[in-house]
Amino acid sequence: MVKKKGILHYVWKFITFLFDLLVSFLKFLWKGIIWLLSTLYSSMVKKSEKVVIESKKPKAAASFSGFSELESSQGELANFEKELYSGKSLIGLVLGARGSGKTAIGVRILENAHAKTNLPIYSMGLSTSSIPSWIKPIENLSEVQNHSFILVDEGGIEFSSRNSMSDANKLLGELLLISRHKDLSVLFITQNSANIDINTIRQVDYMLLKTPSLLQLDFERKKIGDIYEKAKAGFEKYKRELGLTYIYAHNYLGFVKSELPSFWSTNLSKSYAKK
Numbered sequence: 507m508v509k510k511k512g513i514l515h516y517v518w519k520f521i522t523f524l525f526d527l528l529v530s531f532l533k534f535l536w537k538g539i540i541w542l543l544s545t546l547y548s549s550m551v552k553k554s555e556k557v558v559i560e561s562k563k564p565k566a567a568a569s570f571s572g573f574s575e576l577e578s579s580q581g582e583l584a585n586f587e588k589e590l591y592s593g594k595s596l597i598g599l600v601l602g603a604r605g606s607g608k609t610a611i612g613v614r615i616l617e618n619a620h621a622k623t624n625l626p627i628y629s630m631g632l633s634t635s636s637i638p639s640w641i642k643p644i645e646n647l648s649e650v651q652n653h654s655f656i657l658v659d660e661g662g663i664e665f666s667s668r669n670s671m672s673d674a675n676k677l678l679g680e681l682l683l684i685s686r687h688k689d690l691s692v693l694f695i696t697q698n699s700a701n702i703d704i705n706t707i708r709q710v711d712y713m714l715l716k717t718p719s720l721l722q723l724d725f726e727r728k729k730i731g732d733i734y735e736k737a738k739a740g741f742e743k744y745k746r747e748l749g750l751t752y753i754y755a756h757n758y759l760g761f762v763k764s765e766l767p768s769f770w771s772t773n774l775s776k777s778y779a780k781k
Contacts, residue, residue: 602716
């Protein structure tokens with residue numbers, strides 16, 4: 507009798523084990539089905555969002571519109587523009603107050619560069635749905651092809667782990683490291699240079715200065731503050747000119763104005779990327 511109870515006991519334990527195994531398998535299978543459906547749904551949503559974004563993109567082809575000179579204190583504007591769109595690796599820095607037109611001139615230069623050279627064009631920090639398909643938005647600098655032009659708008663980037671950067675100084679430093687190696691032309695937009703290392707600034711080939719904010723000069727690096735101080739009278743003189751910019755380069759110093767990009771919009775002026 508004890509034997510029979512023992513056998514039944516082990517049989518019952520075996521049946522219980524098989525039942526628990528089946529339940530675990532069904533749970534695992536259910537989780538797998540949920541994960542698969544969730545992944546498929548997420549993929550469909552992303553594709554749908556991408557289609558919507560693509561449908562909203564401006565269809566305009568790149569058109570060239572050069573600077574109009576207002577006042578020159580050194581060099582020829584034509585020589586500066588020729589070098590700017592020559593296709594060789596140059597590093598540019600755009601500085602100025604919020605709302606002064608930094609993004610506008612940056613994107614205008616992108617459009618001119620593509621119209622002139624047909625180089626691959628990239629951007630970081632621009633509203634994805636507000637730029638034409640010939641500007642490729644990126645999240646990582648490794649995505650940039652050799653021999654191309656890239657615009658980085660610091661004001662439109664939410665610095666996070668996806669960029670492997672935490673501030674403008676690190677991002678610009680990384681750009682400088684890869685620009686010569688990859689033969690990139692880089693235009694970096696920031697509100698001021700206070701957080702950018704002076705050794706990094708020394709490697710910049712040209713600067714485009716927009717109207718400064720009220721207290722901006724108090725927090726700028728001394729050299730850039732000095733440049734702004736010398737240009738102060740010109741900013742006051744031409745303050746009513748739309749697209750006003752002071753160019754500071756080795757081959758040109760002067761005030762110019764520029765047209766908005768052909769596909770300009772309010773969303774693009776706000777910069778923030780929504781990917």
